[in-house]
Structures are given as structure tokens and as C-alpha cells.
Amino acid sequence: MNAIALEGVTRSFCGRRVLRGVSAAAAAGRVVGLLGRNGEGKTTLMRILLDILEADAGTVEVLGRRPDGSGELRRRVGYVPERPSFHDFMTLGEALDLRRRLFPSWNREKAASLAAHLGLELSARVSAASKGTLGKLAWVCAAAHEPDLFLLDEPTSGLDALVRDDLLSNLISELHGSGKTFLIANHRMEELSGLLDEVWLLHGGAVAVHDAEALRTQARRVTGRPKAGGEAAPSGALRLPGVGALAEYAVFGKEDEARLLADGLLEGAESRPMPLSETLKVLLMSSGGAL
């Protein structure tokens, strides 16, 4: 069963089309990285999945039901926004208490233990809380009602290394054998690259789906000295910024690698596997058309 199914989803803001027919599906239990440059519509897509925004066209199905504006869907979805917001007249404990009363499946013990583990001082006021504290609180709010789907929109954005580590360790423990689905948008995807099952590359309002395992095994970096006249990248290879006099290409699959080497564009070419974190950057670069 698909936890997320999108078919031809479009969405515009003031005449500007942000999503232009997004079609993708994520099976339950998968960890999906949502990749895209700024303004490509990652947050918009998340908000559509969360039933906060309505798609202009297309069909959206989340956990087997269509968003209908009732808010029911959010009972089963844990959401960490890029900029967590809470009522600033409340304390952290009151913010959690409000959600306890509104989410039927709220797990009070889990909320308390997560808060304790993350070092949240529940008597502190939201208005006086740091960005890191709000990020931690958002994580507790997203996880404590035992959702089946997590939508994490830049969950570590702007956080210091220690807080990031805290959140990531919690994310990993939440993942561990849970069967829950994650859709994670993160500019620092290297932090999460080991966890991903697939990658959705959002570019030009559409999504290209990549299998993370294939990227891990098939993406290679080919380095060598360029021969004269060998500036243009052959098909299947992506020219990367070179280092000194060396030229670098990224290839995805053995056939592309063999074609590049056979073209004789490089002298003393070397090929080595490319880590997923780098592969994702390359994908991002290729989508933006600039380095």
C-alpha cells in the first residue's frame, strides 16, 4: 500500500505555477528524500500532503485517504516545519498540553520522555525559547501522537551541530523497525543519505523519482585530463567542476561509464564510486542547471 500517492498535482500562487503535474508514490515504510532547490515547491508539496493547502488539480492520497480539509488527516501525520511556530504566550509544556487534548492518539509518556531526552525545560516560555529549542519541541509534537507518516521540512535547518545530532538520533530511533513512512526535505541531505530508500527530485514543478540504492551502487565519478576539443559532456555523463587541470564527470550506470571512457575525452581516466550525499548534490546541480 502506498503511504503517499500523487497524480498530476498542480498548484499555483498568484498565477505562478509552483507544481506542474507532480506524480509520485511512496510505499508505506519507505524513507523518501525530497530534493529540490529553493522555491521549487518542497514546502508547498508538504503542505498539500498535510491537507493545509489544496491542490489546484490532480489527485492526492495520503495514508489511503484524500485530503478533504477536515484536518482528520493530520492526526496520522507528524510534521516538522522549517520554522516551527507555537503560541508565544504559552510555555513549552502548555504547547504540548494543547496538542495532547487535540490529538486522540497522543502518547503522554513518549512526549515526556522525548522532552526529557532532548533537554526541554517545559516551564520555559515559547517567546523566550531559542530556535533550537523550538526545533526540539516541534520534533516532540510531531512524534508524540504516533503518526504513520512523518513530513519533515528542513528539520535541522538553522540548528547547531549538537541539536542536529539530537534530532537525527531521535529520527533514527523512530525509524528503527517502525514501518513508518518518512518524507524528508533537507538541504543537508548528507546527514540523512544513509537512511534514504528513494529520492524525489523536484525540479520545474515536477518530480523525478530515483531509487536510493541504485544511486548508491551505480553513481560514479570519472576524473581525468581533458583532451583538446573534449569540452562537451557525452550523453549520460554530467560534467562536474574540475579540480585544477583535471576534468570530472558523474555517470549513473555502467553503460554510461563505459561510453564516457570509450569516447576518449579523458586521458588517464579514473573511475570511483560516488557517495550518495555527493550524488544528491550532483542531482541537485543538474536540476538547477548551474553549479
Next chain:
Amino acid sequence: MKELILLELRKQRLAFIGLAAAVVASVPMVALGARWAHAGVREPLSALMLFWTLMGLPGVAALFGATAGAGLRAEPAASAESVLPLPPQRRALAALAAAAVYAALLAALVLAVALTASPGWRSTLLEQNWVQPTITRSFFHLMGFGMAHILALSFVCAFAFGHGLAGGLAGLFIGAFADATLAAAWGLQELFKERDILAPGWVLILMLLCLGGALFALRKASSRLERRAGLGWWHGPLCGLAMLVGAALCLLTLGATFTRLVSAPQPLRRDPYFQEGREWGAGWSSPALRKAAGQGCLAVTLEGELALFTPKGERVVLVPGGPRRTLSDVAAFPLWRIRSAAWDEDGSLWVLLSVTRGGPGDLSLLHGRPGGRFEVHSAVEGDVHLIVRNGRQLGLIRWAWERNSYAFLPAKGKRPVWKPLTPKERDWAPAGLPSQFHADGLSADGTLWQSNGPQAMTLIGPAGKAASLVDVSTALAGLPRPARRVKERAVLLRAQEGELWVLLAGRWLCRVDGKSGEVRKRWRLAARPMDALRSVQPVEEGFFLHDGERIHFVDWEGRSKRLT
């Protein structure tokens, strides 16, 4: 929902605390100010509480509505709440409910302070008097609705604009406009209680339409603005229309009510003391006078037209209407332009016409005949005048603050000669006229009669003595069950060849035996007279009936037609 309302109450509590403190603190401040200025406390305090009630409370409603509406879209609360598992409409309703709770609490506080601290406020708004404008009182009576309406509109506008000040002002303007026009229409109905110009049911429907329109707009706006991030070209105007339709209907209602008030003919009032009381001179039963009065029903409009409605249904304008009345004319000085009219035995009509408002020389005594011209007979000075009849003699009564006076109708072009009207001279009978006798009414054929218990009547002979007693209780008992319960006395309309035509239970015309009172035939009337005794005028062909707003004519076979 309860959690959401509690959350909203918490969000809005600062505004409430601030306003409540302002209300409470304003009382001693005004008292201190008055004392410092060596003035009395009572008047400034009344003015303060009237300000809080009539201006402050609508403003408070707009403030709470706008604060709550804009607060729904203000960060960080908007983002914090959008991720909660609730539909946006419910969040909007909770915010509106919380704002309504605070507005109601503040209204209760203002009323409590006003009731305890300001006797002037009480007399102005709670007690019926002729000094204070009725429309102000009506505005106060509709205050609960007005506050709810302004609050809802301000909320929706502030929510839609995402701006508290702009939304509050827009809501206050639309709401106050609707409420003021509805209060004015209701005030006219209150001012002219005897008229039926505005149905309470319609007022209720209007209130529901106003509030329903605002709630409809709120529902649309809350779902569209949150999930679509814009109202769109179709839903935006639809929301605007929903909010404006109530105000537009209130304005149309005021227009229709006012037009109906000033232009719908009403039977000319007869003076209750001299002409409709229990004193009847012999002149009333004279055939010549009956024939003159039997030409039809005299009716006037507030615009000053005097018309005669004939039994055939014709409308003969005797005196055309004056300049169009304005709302303030009517609300502030609701006097009729046609002050009085009386038939003479020769079939002519005397009319007392107010030319201007108040002041000497402002009345004209007109004389003429239906179908002919009415000419000024003489100018009459003074305050309020009536043409009255005593026996066969017509005269004028002038009400004055110190002393009332009377005068016989003057010769053409002459001014009346006034003589004091003391209690002793109340019977101002000119020499040679017969003494008066008591009666309740005069039938079409000239029979004077007097009630003798609710369902019996005494017919009075020419000399003023009781001639016979008729009991119609058996006729009443034969009416359908609901009619039997009506406590309305029987009214004699006609006596002819041993039969009587009697109005029973205010709705049934019965032809009964003149001696036994048993029913020969009966008809249910299409309309009920406003007052069984005073709202019917029997003539030879039948009788005119005024149901409070319209004039009907019913013939002796029970066939009725509406004349206005």
C-alpha cells in the same frame, strides 16, 4: 471545540481586560472631572453611560471581531494552529465564539454599571417617554443583534483582509448601517404602535439573514483562505454579497416601512373625547348628517392627503398631500397635516389643515364638498385644534397649556371667537339644543346603542331612553370554537325590519333576530377590525372596516373588498 474556545479566550483576554478596565475607570474619572468643574455628577454620568451603550458597545463588538479575525491569520499563531487536526472553519468559529463571549461580558458590565450608577440612562433607554427619540430606544432594543452582527462582520472582514483595523472599520460600517436602518424602521413601528407597518416576523428574518450572511461568508472565507491562500474571483464577491445583502435588505425595509407609513391612507381619527366617547348629541342621529357621513370613509395619509373612500371602492381625493415627509419629520414630530374633519348636515365637509408646524396662524379651516373644490374658509390661530360637534352645532376646540377654549365655526374670512372651556362648561351646549345621552355606537340606520355586558346591547330610543335589550350570546355560542373564546364585545352595525347585523368576536358578521338574538345567517370576515367598536364605520350599503393598516368595505351580505 471547547479547547479551541479556551485557547481563543486566552488569546483575546488582554483586549477584554483593557476595555473592561476602561469602562470601570471611566466612571470615577467622569465623576471627578464633574466635581472639579463644580458641575453635577448625574448628567455627565448619564452621558458617559449613553456613550458606552450606544457608541461604545458597537465599537467594542467591532474591536473584538477584528482582533479575533486578524489574529487567526497573524503569525505565529496561524502557523501553530494550521497543523492541528482541526478544520479551519472550526478554528474560525471558535475564535468568533470567544470574541462574542468577551463582547457579551463587556456589554453586561456596561449595562450593570449603567443600571446602578445612572438613573438618567435608565430613563432614556428603558422607560417609555415622549422626550427621548424612539429610534434611539429602538437602536438600544436591537443592541444584542447589532453587536452580534457587527462582531461577525468585523471578524470576517479582518480575517479576509488579514488586517484588524481595515476589517474592523469595514465591519463596523456595514453592520452599523444595517442596524441603524433596521432600528429606524422598528422605531417607526414603535412610534406608530397602532399601525402595522413592519411585521416583527420580518424583523426576525432580517436579523437571521444578516447573521447568516456573515456566517456564510466566514465559512467560505475560512476554508478558501486557509487551503487556497486566496478567495478567488468568484468566492470573494460572493462573500462580499453575503455580508452586504442583509444591510441592503434593512435599507429596503426602512424605505418600504417609511413609504407605507406616510402614504398608506388611514381612517381619519375621530376625537375620542368629543366624538367617539359616550356622549352623543341628538345631531348624530339626524338623517341628514347620517347621509352626509354615509358618503364614505374619510382617510388621511401622513403626507397630508385627505381622501374619501366610497362603498363602491372609489378614492376621491379631497385635499391633496403636502410636501414629502422626511424620516426626521416623522420621527421627531409625528403630527398629522390634516388635524380634523367633520361632516355638515348639508353634505359638505369641514377640514382643519395644518399649513406649517406650530406657531400662530398655521391652520386653515377648509370647506367644500366631495367632487368639488375645497376653499379656505378662515385662518385659525393657536395650538392643536379639533372640529367637534355638539348636537347640531359644529365648533373648534383649542388645547392650550393654561386653559382650553372653544369657538363656534366662524363666518367666512373671520377668525373664531374663543371662549374658555372649563370643566363646568364642558357641555358647551348652545341654547336650544337637547341634552346629551350616553351610547356606545350608532348603527347605519341611526339606532344608538349601548353595551349591556359583553354579549348584550340596549337599543336607545329617540329620547335617549332604553328601548329594548338584545342578547346575542346564543349567536356567539354557535360560532366555531376558537371564535367563542375571543373576548370582544358585540357591536351593532345595522337594525332593519326586526333583524340586527352584529359584529361578533371581532371577526363574524351575524344577522340575528331582533328579539331572540338567534342567528339567521353569518359570515366570517376577511379581516379583523383593529378595534371592534372604533375601527368600523357603518353606512347604508354596509360598513367600512380598518384592520390596523388597510381599509375594507363589507356589504350586508358579508362580501368584502379591500380598498387600500
